[in-house]
Amino acid sequence: MYGIIDCDNCYVSCERVFRPDLNGKPVVVLSNNDGCVVARSNEAKRMGIKAGTPYYQLAELFPGQKIAVFSSNYELYGELTGRVVDIIRKEVPAYFRYSIDECFVYLDGMEHLDLKQWGETLHKKIRQYVGMPVSIGLAPNKTLAKTASYFAKKYQGYRHCCLIDSDEKRRKALKLFPIDEVWGIGRRYAAKLQSMGIHTAYDFAECHLEWVRLTFRNIVIERTWRELNGEDCVPNEQLANKKSICTSRSFNGMVADFPTLRTHVANYAARCAEKLRMQRTVASIVGVFAHTNPFREDLAQYYNFQEQRLLTPSSSTTTIVQAATDVLQKIFREGYQYKKAGVIVMGIGPNNAIQQDLFDINAEQFEKMRRLDAVVDRINRLHGTETIVLGSQQYTRKDGKGKADVFANAIKHDFRSKNPTTRWSDIIILK
């Protein structure tokens, strides 16, 4: 038996932990640089606010309506969802954290329990301990567990936990499940299926396997079909291999010069390295993309992405920033107004099982880097992020004279909440 536990409207729910007055009210969280809406409370969804709505349009589209707006505060979201995972892992034999707000659990050996009851109790516990509402889907495989969680979220009657444990329940659920919501079927394939008259997961599951194979020639789609029919075949590696870490941002304005773009990319790369170390992993591929603003049709357009393989997988800030800078050098073209850039690290594996390249063995250097990163992480944890950074992460001062000493200023976050769980200066005030 599998389960998927995911946080309802995760970022909004995190903000509400320390703002209980916002329960039942429309709340949205904005993307980095306060660009557009990335998370919405149910009330905001009901008002008709769409994901991706630019912030500046909110006031025009919903005049006179009170909407609580927050800049994204990943420090807070990371800490609170970490607590949720800590509660979950004490309850199950094995788990896999799939994203910031989703966690797969393996319930082998728990079949003798009333799993529906178990899920409802777990929901209550997480709600009480952390203040986070979650939805729980339980089923014999991961795809059906995802399906169950859709129903747990959508219908209050399930009391936050939906269990698919019979063929009858499976059929009933699939008939009500839109094809474009099925886990593993991307937007493109969903559109293709819909054009063929396949609108529900049930329609798809009833197709012949041979037809699915011939039409799509895609192992992921075939596995999805098998799982919808009750088989357990999506391997854990399929979850893990998907893993990549991306740090990207739209700029506050546009950037045309290489030094500024390089500084942005160095900061994203450093952030990726930090995330790798936080989860005790290393990456073997570093990719960089940069592009212009596609909405500004009056300007010349450019997009490029390239990647570079590291000789030895690494999580060292120095190594990853160096690789990202090298890639940027290759894709940068003079004469464009860049709007967004990002760093993606891939080929992620555990940091205590590193395959060293035969031609890249320098154990002493490797150990030095590891120790340097550990010290930098410790200082930044104690004194706040970006107390110590690489020189290449430093922006030029506004007046052009030397380096600026504040780095975070590069990101706009006018409505950012405090960090009551990670900074003593921000703990809640009790009157």
Next chain:
Amino acid sequence: MPKTIQIINGDFASQQPLQLAPGIKAGFPSPADDYHHDSLDFNRDLIRHPEATFYGRVVGDSMIDAGINDGDIAVIDRSIEAKEGDVVVAYVNEEFTIKYLDLTHKDEGYIELRPANKNYKPIRIDADDDFEVWGVVLWTIKPMHSL
């Protein structure tokens, strides 16, 4: 029967330090090994539910007769059901407040948040008010020396 080897991928993401391995060492064995006991640890012993524990800073003197002063740090546990007489953190009028929980009037349809300072009045919460105890205060920590 065909023999197959199944390759099992290890999960190295989590680590479990070994508590104690006293047998492996050179030299004379310490006579204290048999009496090994973990050191006292506030993080382990005072914070029983780390996932449910939050901290708050006391502002003002409304709880002064309970020994809770301006500037104290309160250790708040959300996993505990609040009982009559507990010091709790509640969210009232868009503020967090630290008070005694008084459930003696529950049957009459209201509860009170009682201060520990005669200059303050209790806060009355009626049954239909939107109200929730946010957490229970387990400990307060007070600075005795400015560092």
